Amino acid sequence: MNGESRIPKGAPPAGHRAGIPHYLTLYAALWRNSVIRELGFKVNFLMWIVVEGLWFALQLTFIGVLSLHTESIGSWTKWQVVALVGTSHLIQQLFTAIFLTNLTALSEHIRTGKLDFMLLLPVNTRFLVSFRQVDLGGFVNSAGALCVIGYALHRLGHTPGLAQVAGFLLLVLVGILIHYSLMLMLSATSFWTVRAQGIVWGYYNLFNIARLPDEAFRGAFKAVFTFALPMLLVSNVPVKLLVNKLGSPLEMLLLVALAGIIFAASELLWRTALKRYTSASS
Amino acid sequence: MGKYWHVLNIGLQNTLVYRLNFLFRATFGLIPLIAVISVWRTIYAGKAGGMIASYELAQMVSYYLVITIVDALTGVTEDDWQIAADIKDGNISQFLLKPMDYLTYRLCLFGAGRLVYAAVALVPTTVFIWVLRDSFVLPPDAATAAWFVVSLVLTALMQFLLSFTLALLAFWVLEVATFIFIAFAFEYIAGGHLFPLDLLPPAVAGALDYTPFPYMLFFPVSIWLGRVGGDALWLGVLVQLLWVIAGYALARLVWSRGIRKYSAVGG
Numbered sequence: 001m002n003g004e005s006r007i008p009k010g011a012p013p014a015g016h017r018a019g020i021p022h023y024l025t026l027y028a029a030l031w032r033n034s035v036i037r038e039l040g041f042k043v044n045f046l047m048w049i050v051v052e053g054l055w056f057a058l059q060l061t062f063i064g065v066l067s068l069h070t071e072s073i074g075s076w077t078k079w080q081v082v083a084l085v086g087t088s089h090l091i092q093q094l095f096t097a098i099f100l101t102n103l104t105a106l107s108e109h110i111r112t113g114k115l116d117f118m119l120l121l122p123v124n125t126r127f128l129v130s131f132r133q134v135d136l137g138g139f140v141n142s143a144g145a146l147c148v149i150g151y152a153l154h155r156l157g158h159t160p161g162l163a164q165v166a167g168f169l170l171l172v173l174v175g176i177l178i179h180y181s182l183m184l185m186l187s188a189t190s191f192w193t194v195r196a197q198g199i200v201w202g203y204y205n206l207f208n209i210a211r212l213p214d215e216a217f218r219g220a221f222k223a224v225f226t227f228a229l230p231m232l233l234v235s236n237v238p239v240k241l242l243v244n245k246l247g248s249p250l251e252m253l254l255l256v257a258l259a260g261i262i263f264a265a266s267e268l269l270w271r272t273a274l275k276r277y278t279s280a281s282s
Numbered sequence: 283m284g285k286y287w288h289v290l291n292i293g294l295q296n297t298l299v300y301r302l303n304f305l306f307r308a309t310f311g312l313i314p315l316i317a318v319i320s321v322w323r324t325i326y327a328g329k330a331g332g333m334i335a336s337y338e339l340a341q342m343v344s345y346y347l348v349i350t351i352v353d354a355l356t357g358v359t360e361d362d363w364q365i366a367a368d369i370k371d372g373n374i375s376q377f378l379l380k381p382m383d384y385l386t387y388r389l390c391l392f393g394a395g396r397l398v399y400a401a402v403a404l405v406p407t408t409v410f411i412w413v414l415r416d417s418f419v420l421p422p423d424a425a426t427a428a429w430f431v432v433s434l435v436l437t438a439l440m441q442f443l444l445s446f447t448l449a450l451l452a453f454w455v456l457e458v459a460t461f462i463f464i465a466f467a468f469e470y471i472a473g474g475h476l477f478p479l480d481l482l483p484p485a486v487a488g489a490l491d492y493t494p495f496p497y498m499l500f501f502p503v504s505i506w507l508g509r510v511g512g513d514a515l516w517l518g519v520l521v522q523l524l525w526v527i528a529g530y531a532l533a534r535l536v537w538s539r540g541i542r543k544y545s546a547v548g549g
Contacts, residue, residue, distance in 0.1 A: 047460035054467045062476045069334045069481060070325045205310045209317040216324040221316055 026123065027131055034134035045137060052093070052141045059085050059211060060148070074215030080243055081213060083152040087242075088211035088235035090145035091172055095179040097138025102130055103183045107190035116279050126270055130184070153242070160242050171238035171252065174259045178234055179207060181259075181266035188266075191273040210235045230258045285382065286390050293394025301402050308354070308403035312410055315350055319343055319414075335481045340417040341507055345478050347411055347418060348503045353475075354396075354403045356438035356499075358445040361392050365449035366458045369544070378541070385446065385533060392442050422508040429515055433502040436522040440498050443529035444469075450533070453540030474500030480509075494525045 038045050063085060067078040076084070106129055109115040118128050153160065160168070183203060209225060214232040217225070225231045233255045240246045297304075326332060326339045334342065365388060368374050377384040411418055421427040448465055451458045470476060472495035479487050479500045490496055501518050504510045510518060 041457075044457050044460065047457075047464075051460050051463045051467070054464060058467055058471050058476065061471060065477055065481050066325070068483070070329060072328065073321060074324050074328065201307065202310050205313050208314055212317055212321055213324075216321045217317075218320070221320070 023124075023127060026127075030131060031134055034136065037133075038136050049137045049140050052137065053144060056085075056089050056141070056144065056148075059089070073213050075245075076213040076215060077156075079152045079155040080239070080245070083149050083156070083243060084213060084235055084239045085211045086145045086148035086152060087172070087239045090142050090149065091175040091179065091210070091235055092207060093138045093141040093145060094172070095138075095176050095183075097135045097142065098176070099130060099180050099183065100138075101135050102132050103180075103187045105132075106187040110190050110277075113279055115277070119274075125274070126267075130180070149242075156243060158243055164242055167252070168238045168242045171241060171255060174256055175234035175238065178230060178255075178259045178262055181262045182206075182229065184266045185269050188269050188273045191277055207231060227258070230255065230262075233258065286386055289382075289387055289390040290394050293391040294398060296391075297395045297398040301398065304399050304402040305406070308399075309406045311350070312406060315346060315410070318346055322346075335478070337478065340419055342478070343414060343417040344419040344507060345503060347414065348506045349475065349499065350407060352434060352437065352499060352502055354400050354407065355434060356396065356441050358392065358441050359395065359399065361388060361395065361442070362445040362449040362458075362462055364391075365446060366452040369450070369452040369540075370456070374544070385537065388446060389442060392438075396438065419507060421506050426505060426508060429519065430502055430505045433505050433519055433522060436519065436526055437498055437502050439526045440494060440522065440529055443526065443533050444494070444498070447529070447533045447536050450536045450540050453543050469495050469498060472496065473498045474503065478503075494529070497522045497525055 060082065063078065063081050066073070066081075072078070073081060106115075109118065109129070115125075115129075119125055121128065186203060206229065210231045212232075214222070214226070214236045217232060222232065226233060233251070237246075237251050237255045241252065246252070322342050323339065326334070326342070332338060337345070374384060377387065421430055444465070445462075448462050449458060451461055455461070472479075472490050472493060474496060479490060479496055482490070497518070501510070501522065505515065505518075
């Protein structure tokens with residue numbers, strides 16, 4: 001009773017007409033929270049960076065061992081593949097830093113009914129669900145990935161032009177958008193089935209093929225992972241742009257167009273899911 | 283002994299609940315498998331002579347297929363997290379009071395979990411292997427197959443004991459996930475998950491042989507493919523047996539140390 005009277009009568013519902021500046025302020029606050037949270041578990045924070053770095057090193061070792069026995073995978077030379085593995089890691093780590101924890105937490109929010117609370121807040125719920133927490137270790141690991149890409153370019157003896165670098169970075173962002181939209185759709189399945197623990201695991205399997213040269217694939221597998229789930233485009237296309245390997249600029253167009261379609265699909269699924277959401281305890 | 287049969291039975295029933303989850307897991311697990319096989323096919327296509335480090339293409343493909351089989355039968359999935367959670371949440375208190383040995387209890391649950399998982403994974407894996415039947419190599423003879431089974435059981439025990447001991451770190455640290463992932467990373471590469479270990483420079487492969495990792499996956503797979511024969515075969519199995527004994531002793535030691543440190547939080 002008292003709680004209600006404390007809200008000033010004339011106050012406009014906050015966030016009702018909120019524009020981008022308002023959301024930027026919100027995001028800054030969420031960042032601050034995340035930094036404080038990470039500082040509470042410093043050792044754990046560092047250990048996770050070690051874990052991710054180790055797995056990255058593992059993939060690079062695989063390429064190293066392959067190159068002991070073969071000159072190239074299709075037309076991809078050793079250092080081109082290294083750049084590809086690096087780019088795939090870069091996209092994955094940036095995605096992890098910004099989105100992964102939040103999206104995997106969604107099923108938990110649904111199961112415990114915490115989502116009710118989020119729906120009541122005067123903020124766009126998708127914004128809150130997507131951006132609530134930042135995983136700072138992901139940015140550290142992305143920096144490592146950038147170093148590896150740089151070194152691979154050096155070994156290739158190739159200095160990309162300014163336009164190439166800018167295009168590369170833009171396509172990396174497009175790749176993150178694809179990862180994000182697909183993962184949101186995967187997580188949103190927990191609106192239908194409560195037991196969705198397999199989501200993160202499914203994600204790793206799916207997105208791990210992104211670090212392999214598209215040339216290695218043929219037939220239905222390639223078609224599915226190019227046009228339906230464009231895993232074979234997300235890191236391949238930016239690297240091809242960077243090292244002058246693009247068959248045609250249409251590949252970039254395809255990547256961007258598919259990103260748009262998948263993002264729209266995820267928004268559609270999100271709205272459908274919210275409409276049929278009936279909370280956990282009822 | 284009778285009581286552990288009941289544990290096994292309960293374990294079977296409990297894990298059967300997750301059969302659909304397992305089916306998804308086994309099916310999605312085929313995606314990276316297809317990917318790595320495709321990469322090798324491309325590499326072999328560009329290679330004159332069709333041999334890489336004494337592997338023909340069919341053997342290389344089979345290597346990854348047999349890994350999938352061994353992994354389904356011996357790989358630890360949830361056990362380590364559950365053990366760590368049992369310790370953190372104080373659930374092990376009841377085992378200190380009951381005439382039930384926690385290690386044996388977990389081993390029964392692990393066995394039950396593997397049986398159910400393997401039964402469920404059988405469907406998608408068999409279909410997949412059938413599609414690739416032209417490049418699937420079977421063990422050369424019945425004796426080799428028998429040795430493979432023996433080695434498989436020892437591998438499962440090694441996998442279980444390593445996970446059990448790592449999970450016991452929860453007695454000392456709050457968050458064991460990072461430790462488990464670091465150990466898993468080492469096992470992933472040094473066990474031969476990523477590539478056959480004889481692709482490595484001989485010096486590196488030789489050094490790895492002094493660690494338990496090759497015996498946790500690479501060795502049984504090599505038996506299946508008929509790449510280990512003669513004295514190396516039974517010597518390898520003997521080494522596996524020694525690692526199991528050592529692992530068991532270590533697990534017991536860490537357990538007794540941990541129990542002394544344990545202070546039933548929330549028990």
